[in-house]
Amino acid sequence: MAFNPLEEAGIPVEDQFRSWSELNVDPYDKxxxxxxxxxxxxxxxGIEVESIIFSHQFARQxxxxxxxxxxxxxxxxxxxxxxxxxxxxxxxxxxxxxxxxYEQVAVDLTAWLARHEPDPQLKxxxxxxxxxxxxxxYRYANLYELLHGGKADALTQHLTEIMPGRxxxxxxxxxxxxxxxxxxTHTVDPLSRMHVMTIxxxxxxxxxxxxxxxxxxxxxxxxxxxxxxxxxxEQHVTHYxxxxxxxxxxxANWVFHEYNEVYLYSSMMEQETDRRIKAIWELHCNMELGxxxxxxxxxxxxxxxxxxxxxxxxxxxxxxxxEPNKEYVRQVLEATVDLRTDGTEYVPVDELPGDHRYxxxxxxxxxxxxxxxxxxDQNREAQGREYRDEIEGDHPIAELQDTARS
Amino acid sequence: MATLTPTTxxxxxxxxxxxxxxxxARVHPxxxxxxxxxxxxxxxxFIADLLSDMLAHERAGSHLYRSVHGRTLNPVxxxxxxxxxxxxxxxxxxxxxxIATLGGDPQYVSxxxxxxxxxxxxxxxxxxxxxxSVDALTRELVMLEAxxxxxxxxxxxxxxxGQLAPLLPDAARDPVAAAVEKVKTQEDEHLTWARKTRGQxxxxxxxxxxxxxxxxxxxxxxxxxQQMLA
Numbered sequence: 001m002a003f004n005p006l007e008e009a010g011i012p013v014e015d016q017f018r019s020w021s022e023l024n025v026d027p028y029d030k031x032x033x034x035x036x037x038x039x040x041x042x043x044x045x046g047i048e049v050e051s052i053i054f055s056h057q058f059a060r061q062x063x064x065x066x067x068x069x070x071x072x073x074x075x076x077x078x079x080x081x082x083x084x085x086x087x088x089x090x091x092x093x094x095x096x097x098x099x100x101x102y103e104q105v106a107v108d109l110t111a112w113l114a115r116h117e118p119d120p121q122l123k124x125x126x127x128x129x130x131x132x133x134x135x136x137x138y139r140y141a142n143l144y145e146l147l148h149g150g151k152a153d154a155l156t157q158h159l160t161e162i163m164p165g166r167x168x169x170x171x172x173x174x175x176x177x178x179x180x181x182x183x184x185t186h187t188v189d190p191l192s193r194m195h196v197m198t199i200x201x202x203x204x205x206x207x208x209x210x211x212x213x214x215x216x217x218x219x220x221x222x223x224x225x226x227x228x229x230x231x232x233x234e235q236h237v238t239h240y241x242x243x244x245x246x247x248x249x250x251x252a253n254w255v256f257h258e259y260n261e262v263y264l265y266s267s268m269m270e271q272e273t274d275r276r277i278k279a280i281w282e283l284h285c286n287m288e289l290g291x292x293x294x295x296x297x298x299x300x301x302x303x304x305x306x307x308x309x310x311x312x313x314x315x316x317x318x319x320x321x322x323e324p325n326k327e328y329v330r331q332v333l334e335a336t337v338d339l340r341t342d343g344t345e346y347v348p349v350d351e352l353p354g355d356h357r358y359x360x361x362x363x364x365x366x367x368x369x370x371x372x373x374x375x376x377d378q379n380r381e382a383q384g385r386e387y388r389d390e391i392e393g394d395h396p397i398a399e400l401q402d403t404a405r406s
Numbered sequence: 407m408a409t410l411t412p413t414t415x416x417x418x419x420x421x422x423x424x425x426x427x428x429x430x431a432r433v434h435p436x437x438x439x440x441x442x443x444x445x446x447x448x449x450x451x452f453i454a455d456l457l458s459d460m461l462a463h464e465r466a467g468s469h470l471y472r473s474v475h476g477r478t479l480n481p482v483x484x485x486x487x488x489x490x491x492x493x494x495x496x497x498x499x500x501x502x503x504x505i506a507t508l509g510g511d512p513q514y515v516s517x518x519x520x521x522x523x524x525x526x527x528x529x530x531x532x533x534x535x536x537x538x539s540v541d542a543l544t545r546e547l548v549m550l551e552a553x554x555x556x557x558x559x560x561x562x563x564x565x566x567x568g569q570l571a572p573l574l575p576d577a578a579r580d581p582v583a584a585a586v587e588k589v590k591t592q593e594d595e596h597l598t599w600a601r602k603t604r605g606q607x608x609x610x611x612x613x614x615x616x617x618x619x620x621x622x623x624x625x626x627x628x629x630x631x632q633q634m635l636a
Contacts, residue, residue, distance in 0.1 A: 061535055062534075062535040062536070062537070062538075063535075063536055063537065063538030063539055064534055064535060064536070064537030064538050065537070065538050066537075067534070067535075067537070068538070118429075119429045120429070120430070121427050121429070180427075181424075181425045181426060181427040182425060182426065182427060183427055183428075183429075184420040184426050184427065184428045184432075184515070184520075186411075186412045186413060186414075186418040186420055186515045187414060187418045187419060187420045187428050187429060187432040187515070188414070188429070189414055189429070190413075190414065245426075247520055247523060247524055247527075249527045249531065250531070250535075300476075301473075301476055301477070302473060302477075302530075302534045303469060303473055303527075303530055304468070304469040304470060304471065304472030304473030304474075304475075304476070304530065305410070305411065305469050305472075306410075309410050309411035309413070310411045310413060312413075312415065313415070344425075
């Protein structure tokens with residue numbers, strides 16, 4: 001898989017436009033699809049959305065006609081790519097089913113990145129938020145059963161366990177405690193940079209999705225749960241984006257975005273089992289190579305920098321892979337479920353002083369009930385038990401074991 | 407070969423800051439130069455950071471010269487930017503050699519170097535981000551002013567190092583003085599040229615009656631730019 005994207009021309013950007021009929025792709029079948037094809041679709045949609053948002057922000061910093069036109073051109077292509085990728089989601093897949101897919105992405109992407117993260121501090125950051133997203137999957141799975149009688153494992157197909165993580169109601173921190181120190185751009189491992197950019201895009205997409213879908217529902221429990229978890233995703237975007245070094249220039253960031261997209265599409269292509277969708281990943285990889293050339297050319301011409309100065313000689317030979325991480329998640333749960341944050345530090349909850357702002361936020365926000373707890377109570381009442389998919393045995397944390405079952 | 411952008415591949419190290427996290431394997435030890443400075447009473451870690459800062463400025467200067475060399479429409483400026491850019495890249499190599507000779511790490515990026523890199527990036531960005539606000543003639547001045555500002559700091563950097571040299575113990579004094587000696591004349595020339603040429607461009611425009619650039623046909627404007635300084 002390892003190759004140097006700078007040596008690949010890809011498809012020239014001017015040749016990348018597609019007609020409406022080409023953009024209007026056939027969606028996958030929600031019951032036949034490999035769950036990890038669904039997660040790849042969700043991730044790459046988020047990656048394209050991030051690319052588009054970044055490009056718009058960059059365009060607002062300049063009035064240079066040629067640069068703005070180049071950004072407009074590559075951004076329009078990004079928009080077409082996003083339409084194709086997001087169009088793979090079928091209309092019959094409800095927003096709640098898509099949400100379960102989003103949380104399966106959050107669990108298995110974050111866990112995979114953490115397992116392969118060379119920098120110990122960045123690994124801690126990934127592990128920390130992993131347990132929170134892991135809990136969200138369990139909460140939404142219970143909402144799914146409560147509202148529709150559906151079993152989330154029909155979507156996740158037992159590849160990802162569904163049980164409590166760090167309980168959502170304890171995740172509500174003071175905003176000051178979501179900000180982390182950042183990596184140093186010269187010394188960061190290129191793989192780490194791409195890990196952080198990828199998780200920022202993924203979490204941002206999840207935040208945006210929940211921000212916009214909370215109002216889809218009539219049921220107050222669903223509206224409340226989406227709003228509550230959307231606020232945690234806001235915390236996660238704050239948490240992850242603060243890991244990025246603000247020293248990098250706009251042009252460097254543009255190059256990094258395109259480079260990361262090449263890496264991710266080639267990763268998705270390598271593991272995709274659906275031949276039709278694999279061809280889309282391959283096409284988009286070649287398109288990203290063409291877009292990378294435009295960004296690199298702009299960097300050379302305007303900033304006087306050779307992209308090879310700051311990029312690795314080849315993309316990592318380890319493709320980002322969706323695969324089960326059950327044992328890893330259980331280990332992280334056992335080791336860190338009680339962690340909270342105090343400023344930029346991670347600390348066990350019993351080391352926080354009683355007057356810490358964390359407890360004040362907890363009291364204020366959870367006053368009057370917490371949707372993420374209410375959904376479990378309501379589903380337990382409706383079904384006589386809560387919904388879990390514990391494949392590897394009982395929950396590793398005694399306090400989080402299913403008391404109704406035992 | 408000089409490193410223009412330190413990375414993990416080139417062996418970059420950095421210092422931890424209040425909000426800067428560095429992988430423990432890449433943290434620069436804060437005691438560099440202590441042995442070399444000896445009992446001179448000088449601040450070794452500060453001097454290590456200062457040299458890293460100077461190096462960051464030379465590296466940013468190399469990028470600036472590459473950028474303006476590729477975009478100027480004036481052949482005199484183009485030729486001089488290319489020439490000074492080559493010399494600036496030599497200054498990067500000179501500083502890297504000096505730091506290594508003093509027992510330091512040329513791949514170390516100090517906190518001051520990070521700040522300097524940010525201002526260097528801003529200087530280059532000032533020459534193109536508002537490209538749509540300026541006409542071709544004004545753009546030439548903007549690029550030249552960026553060079554002038556960069557050279558002013560560059561000159562001050564080497565002048566400062568020259569003042570520091572006599573205070574250093576013998577083992578450090580000679581290589582520092584030699585590096586300053588090697589570069590100082592060129593830095594004098596860079597700054598003098600940038601100041602003088604900027605003045606010339608300003609006076610040329612002030613003393614040459616012509617329609618405003620905004621209403622001048624592009625071909626005519628380019629011709630005016632190409633003939634300036636001829």
